[in-house]
């Protein structure tokens with residue numbers, strides 16, 4: 001919701017917990033580049049919306065994106081078949097109480113007084129939990145207000161086809177929970193509009209573009225990072241736990257600092273504390289891949305197209321009838337990763 005709204009649903013955890021982040025981001029004097037993941041997510045949503053409308057995707061489109069979109073749409077159709085009622089896809093909504101809160105909800109279904117709000121998460125990073133998810137609570141609040149709905153229950157759903165434990169996740173609550181959340185949202189927005197610059201660092205800093213210059217964020221993490229230089233044994237287990245919690249934010253913080261310094265050097269044409277920016281030659285890329293595909297069609301130039309063998313999982317999904325042939329020809333790799341224990 002609300003890619004350009006300062007109170008966007010995807011950043012709800014941030015502005016609810018840290019009202020000062022809204023002002024800090026607006027004061028930022030460098031452009032926070034849009035990530036390739038965000039652009040990919042936007043495209044995946046467009047593909048899913050078109051698939052819902054019955055569109056036939058061209059063969060040149062990323063087959064994984066199409067397959068995930070088709071599964072998502074099949075899920076939406078199953079929801080509609082089960083619940084009946086009326087549905088909206090990519091529904092634009094504006095909060096009548098706070099006009100700055102607006103955006104597009106991926107899917108809404110209203111069946112009697114039961115509301116369902118679904119969100120398509122294309123990212124393959126962390127698993128996004130549906131329970132007490134500020135983004136979905138914001139979507140639900142704004143949809144209810146804008147569409148003047150009076151639901152008794154609200155089901156929030158996430159479909160995340162990639163990453164850990166892909167699939168659908170649901171959370172159903174009495175609508176009073178949404179109304180209470182809406183009240184909390186109104187208070188947070190009022191605090192920002194009244195000029196609050198209070199900042200509080202936490203996991204919500206991850207997507208805050210102000211962190212490159214944020215004192216609260218720096219104070220929370222820099223001391224620990226500096227002490228890491230003397231060896232991990234100088235940190236307590238609590239401190240290591242705190243670093244683990246903030247790992248995604250710290251990575252993004254370092255990337256943002258990198259981007260900020262490059263941009264500053266570009267603008268001032270001066271070195272920055274002993275660093276300078278060097279242009280290196282990267283890989284070649286098409287200016288407009290779809291245009292090239294029209295000019296050099298697959299049928300005429302098959303040698304120009306990748307024909308890599310698909311992964312075992314893709315083969316099994318595409319052709320389950322080949323299971324007997326490939327059964328002994330693949331293995332599933334195992335690796336160890338750290339995951340956050342779910343808080344009940």
Ligand code: SF4
Nearest residue numbers: 018200205208211214
């Ligand atoms: S980095 Fe964190 S503490 Fe700083 S403004 Fe952003 S959300 Fe607030």
